[in-house]
Amino acid sequence: MPNVTPITLSIAHINDTHSHFEPTPISLAVKGLEDRIYANVGGFARISSVVKSFKQEAENDTDGFLFLHAGDCFQGTLYYSLFKGEANATLLNMLNLDAMALGNHELDLGNAAVSKFLDQITFPFLAGNWDVSRELPNKEFPVKGKAPLLPYDSELKIASVLTKEFGGKKVAIFSVALDKMADIAMPDPDTPFVNSKETIINTVKYIHEEIGTPHIILLSHLGYDQDLKMAEEVEGLSVIVGGHSHVLQGDFSNLGLGDMGPYGRQINNTLVVQAGCHSLALGKLTVSLDEKGRVTSHNGGNFLMLGRSLAMDASWDQSLPDKVFQTAKAYLLEQPNVIHCRGDDAVKDVIAARYRPAVEKLKSDVVTNLPARLRHIRVPDDKGGSEIAPLVCDAMMYSARTRGHAVDFAIHNAGGVRVSLEQGKLTAAEVAGRLLPFAIDLMLYKPTGLQVMQALEGAINNATNNSVEGTGDGSFPYTSGLRYTYEGNKPKGSRITQLEYQTLDGSWHAIELDKHYVAVSSAYTSQGKEGYDSLKNMSECPYSIYVTLADSFIEFARTKDILLAPEQSLQNYFSLT
Known part of the structure; x- marks a missing residue:
């Protein structure tokens, strides 16, 4: 030098x-x-x-x-x-x-x-x-x-x-x-x-x-x-x-x-x-x-x-x-x-x-009025799970289907939803700036039933540190058109004991492990982050429907009646034991 x-x-x-x-x-x-x-x-x-x-x-x-x-x-x-x-x-x-x-x-x-x-x-x-x-x-x-x-x-x-x-x-x-x-x-x-x-x-x-x-x-x-x-x-x-x-x-x-x-x-x-x-x-x-x-x-x-x-x-x-x-x-x-x-x-x-x-x-664009407070929690407690995350999943389904995509169900990680919502006016600014601030696209992907089962268990294991060193409770999965039972005391790999999806006629059917389904999630979840590892190995890469999380929820809130009381719009989408 x-x-x-x-x-x-x-x-x-x-x-x-x-x-x-x-x-x-x-x-x-x-x-x-x-x-x-x-x-x-x-x-x-x-x-x-x-x-x-x-x-x-x-x-x-x-x-x-x-x-x-x-x-x-x-x-x-x-x-x-x-x-x-x-x-x-x-x-x-x-x-x-x-x-x-x-x-x-x-x-x-x-x-x-x-x-x-x-x-x-x-x-x-x-x-x-x-x-x-x-x-x-x-x-x-x-x-x-x-x-x-x-x-x-x-x-x-x-x-x-x-x-x-x-x-x-x-x-x-x-x-x-x-x-x-x-x-x-x-x-x-x-x-x-x-x-x-x-x-x-x-x-x-x-x-x-x-x-x-x-x-x-x-x-x-x-x-x-x-x-x-x-x-x-x-x-x-x-x-x-x-x-x-x-x-x-x-x-x-x-x-x-x-x-x-x-x-x-x-x-x-x-x-x-x-x-x-x-x-x-x-x-x-x-x-x-x-x-x-x-x-x-x-x-x-x-x-x-x-x-x-x-x-x-x-x-x-x-x-x-x-x-x-x-x-x-x-x-x-x-x-x-x-x-x-x-x-x-x-x-x-x-x-x-x-x-x-x-x-x-x-900030002045009111997309809907909420008749009651909607609570968000990542991992369910004795009062239940998030009242908002399932609605976010409903919105994903709505956005995908109105664009002509035949989607079977939606999955979203709890950490992608940031706040509870108070009763009253909900503005576009509140949705995009606080509720769903991560400007990421919705993605379609085609997992097998087995990959869905593994993703749900992996995400819950990660969120609850059950047999794994997790990265945080934000991975906990919420769904639309999909319901499951997770039994945490079972051996790792066999904790999802019931897994069903809902068809357009409203009926529920058991997921077939070797069958491919069409799912919609955020780009983050669909890429297999934080416990959703099984989604990394799909035969086809996820592809965007060119709408963000916030935009999806805003268009859903404008056109779908979520003025219903929260308990009317939520399904029994999971069971933890």
Whole structure:
């Protein structure tokens, strides 16, 4: 390696923004006030303003400035439900990122969504352990060869590296994401993810030998615990800028938001930082590295970005009395982890002109009225199961059949439904923004009866940790046109003791294990995630009917009478013993 001199960098960083382009109301504790108050926090316009200011400061105090995003911009709000990756591309371009990492939610809809995103962005998109080298030709929406993408180099067995130079001093940046991406997202089968740790080790060695710099930044979407582990086990990383686990490093107990420990965890010679989620905070780091890339000093923090307005509640219907407002404002102005700022007008104008009108329309679009509260619970308890998840399955059946598909039954995982619903008006915004916020397609697939039986048992085993180490109770299956009995005390593999489907005439018939059926599920479930493993091995690949979960429920709620009392619209769809 040639002679290398120390370097001091300023790094602005965000992660897991999840389409939170506008400020989010959150409650804050204020010393001297008995009740918490609400402030609109964060948003892209404020991020843009603060980053510009930080960059100006850096020009005088450091060798160089970087603005990095550690992945997961997709999903999260109505802006994504309505505009998918296009709004993210437009607004992230306006932030002038130096680089962004691929997150798992970018692949919720497979490679096609990423391909379209790559066509629209103007910044490097790092995906260092994503091997796209064998992507099948003639895809309508390929990712291989797209200019912004820096994927895994299968020949050198390293991540593609982004090199930035500041006054002759080189900084190398690369990324990795979760190895088991296929378990929680939907990358196309011809573009697998390779081992992240091996990729990191090989890439660090390559950077030292071929690029000739020890100043190395890993842009990680592994999660905080894994970032700390990489810092401990892999030599040669200067800074890890992380995401995925939504950790807001720093002590925010002064605002009633808890204490996640100091900003910047240094392990050996590597510094690990992460900046929460949902565009609430911006990480501002100044770090000095010696001639071997080791951290010698660092300072900075995560900062919540606030505007002028404060309120008594999240709806902003109740303003603060003047004395309370003045007390709260004075206190917040004194806090070292709060930045008061005006948002970038250009960003605000684009949001207001191109995107917000459609969001506001959804908020005023009432799709039905609910005569009673509908309870959602993942795993049934002594009060019964979810009252909403079976309706979501009914909606899937309705959407598929009205499009001409002869569907036998629907299955949906409980975790795909996010909230209970209160009595009264149900708006399209409530459905797409809170009830079914994951903008993923409905898929048709043709399992055998045996695969259905195995999927149901596997999902329940996973949800209840019955003979397996499960991944969470979100896998619990709800159905329409299908009913079953699960006996948890039976040997593994024989716990579904009754399994029937309903024909169009309303009669129930036993599922034949060797017969193929037509089912509809979300893209997530149909791909065999979280206990539904048997669905991975179907003779035909699932195919989309080009309607999302939320859109399906909205059209069902408009045209089908779910004004019935909940007990009238639900069937006895399962039995647990």
